[in-house]
Amino acid sequence: MPSSDIPLPDKPQKVFDRDAEWQELVAFACDNRPEARLGVVNGRLRQGKTYLLETLTGALGGFYFGAQQATQAESLSHLADELARYTNASTPPHWHGWEDATDDLLALGDQRPTPIVLDEFPDLVRQSPSLPSILHSAYRRHDGGHPGQARLLLSGSSLPLMHRLFSTASPLHELSDLHLTLRPFDYRQAARFWGIDDPALALLVHAVVGGTPAYRHDYVQDDTPAGREDFDAWVCRTVLNPGKPQYREAYHLLQEEIDHKDRALCHSALSAVATGCSTQGRVADCLGAPLTDTARCLGLLREHGLLHSEADAFRPSLIRLRVAEPLLAFEHAVVRPHRSALAQQNAVAVWKQARPDFDSMVHQSHFAQICRDWALHFADPDTFGVRPRSAAHGSVADPTHPGSTDLAAEVVVRGHGDAGHGSLLSVGLARWDEVMDVEHLERLQDLLGILANRGEDTSRTRPACYSGAGFSPALRAVEAQGQVVLVDLDRLYGRR
Structure with a gap:
């Protein structure tokens, strides 16, 4: 990407890590080429996309709009209100459709490179399927005589839809010159993020919550285990505590990602994989489901980034499965079998029953995956x-x-x-x-x-x-x- 005459802002101290991602975003946003540019930011829920993009627009005087599940008319009305506040206009613009809105958004870059974020873009497309084509046409009009320097960033958490929107068959694919994926922190980053110096404690915490940033601040209110001797009590007062958002997070994660008709089978499939059924055939046997239904379910989980598959190192035809998100593995291997007990007993008693399952999960799968990550990356x-x-x-x-x-x-x-x-x-x-x-x-x-x-x-x-x-x-x-x-x-x- 060409260098910019605009000094690139340093990453604010409030943003933990994400150095490479910040550099890519500011380089894109400050690119001084005299033409509108398009970038794509995706990643699973809770990875800090919104936080990073809001910080970017704040640092560069850009425009941010967070979409919601709403009708086209309501979304355009909210966008118009936000744009009026951003431009200090006395009244919001009156648009007849997304064509007008897109032209006004791209006009924000008429004077200088300006980042413009449409967050949760898939929520807009679901109600306005023609939006990708409208954006494509708007960019083509700008290329034809209205250069501008708008730096439009489209962000989304729905991985399947984001992949389809920006696949080679999409009209937006040829326009986008930034494709950035925010992933969970790796296990070393997660230890630093949680402020844990003891490697054994860091690994145990990672086996519960993984490297998802939201799970420290928003979901357990900055409650971190004081030491290895505090780990059991920490589990009881956070992920097993009905008063904490973390308690139902694994359920909500699947609820938001997967269509309702598939959720029951997906929960059962995740339980099977988390407890050691590492191949499609073994999962089907465990579920007592036809292989075709099992394959469709596992494919859905892979498509949403909740399940990983990889070939056996010595038998390439044997595909092994593992749960991608540690919290989902913890829920389905350790907590889910004891959910009914949690409604009747205190968390300490239930965790005493569940702890052997957790130790088995760490021994059989989580520790080995950490070792593989070390060998490959560190x-x-x-x-x-x-x-x-x-x-x-x-x-x-x-x-x-x-x-x-x-x-x-x-x-x-x-x-x-x-x-x-x-x-x-x-x-x-x-x-x-x-x-x-x-x-x-x-x-x-x-x-x-x-x-x-x-x-x-x-x-x-x-x-x-x-x-x-x-x-x-x-x-x-x-x-x-x-x-x-x-x-x-x-x-x-x-x-x-």
């Missing part, structure tokens, strides 16, 4: 020889015991390459609550032997052990000899 390139391309769960059948449980590795790291998925950089085990010993390394060596017999090049593959409880002196001695990579909580969280 490990020094020297750790695995080169920068990884992927980190996934991998499993193979044990040829010495046909019909037995598959041999699995929770953190399989691959690089770029022509063979299979890419070069096999590392195979690792993740154990949240086990002190890992030489026997864990021996399991990895057995697995590497099986992979080598299957034709996998393991000559440069580094075995790795990830533990939330630490490592035995014997395994540390093997690490000193360069025969294994050991990753503890301090290393996961960048403390060493």
Whole structure:
């Protein structure tokens, strides 16, 4: 994007992190090309899109409008009122339709680059399906003789609709030159955001609320656990407290994302995945539903960004599922089975019953995903020889015991390459609550032997052990000899 003569404003201190996103937004908003530009900002609910865009328009003297679910006439009336306040007009403009409104919005950039935000744009399109075409026509008119410097930003939380609106088949696709997605904070950012220095506590909190910014301030009123010994009490006074918005957030999240006729099946599907049914077939068996209905439901959850799917690291035809939002996994694996008890007992008693389910979830899935994220995004390139391309769960059948449980590795790291998925950089085990010993390394060596017999090049593959409880002196001695990579909580969280 061309540089601007306008000094780019520094990110306000009140905005936590989001440095890269802020730089992209201000560069777009201050771009001094003599033509109207279009940008797109999307992301799931509660990620801070509105907060960031309001801050942007405030810093640059731009215009912000937050759409609501309303008729076209009501939306245009509210927009006209907001525009009159922004321009200090004595009366709101009278528009006959979106054509007039669009021309007036783009005219805000006649004198200088001006950010103009239409937040929750999908709510406007639902009532005015022709709006994308109207915007396209308006931009074409401006290109033909009315240059201007309007910097229109269209934002939305409905991922499926945003994807359709700006797909290659959309009239808006060719106009947009900024596509920005606000994602949840990663686990390290989340620890800093919550002000937690203890890696073990940070991981436990992340297993409950993930990296969604709204869940600290708006949903628990800045209540953070004072220490690891306060974690259980914190769960009881926040996510299990009917007086806190966090109590029903997982329900409302699905309520806002998914059409009502699909919600019951989606809740059940999320429960199945959160409790260990990691393939489509296993989910269908758990739900007792036809495979076609299950596939449609899982596809809907993926489309809304609530479910992720990825190929097994050793069997690419096997697609594994996981819940994308930790709060949804926590709700469906831990809290949902005890909802009726919460209506009759105090939270402390219910959490005592549910805590083993939570520990199991952290052990079986959440800790392993944190380890995969570390390997892919935070490990020094020297750790695995080169920068990884992927980190996934991998499993193979044990040829010495046909019909037995598959041999699995929770953190399989691959690089770029022509063979299979890419070069096999590392195979690792993740154990949240086990002190890992030489026997864990021996399991990895057995697995590497099986992979080598299957034709996998393991000559440069580094075995790795990830533990939330630490490592035995014997395994540390093997690490000193360069025969294994050991990753503890301090290393996961960048403390060493």
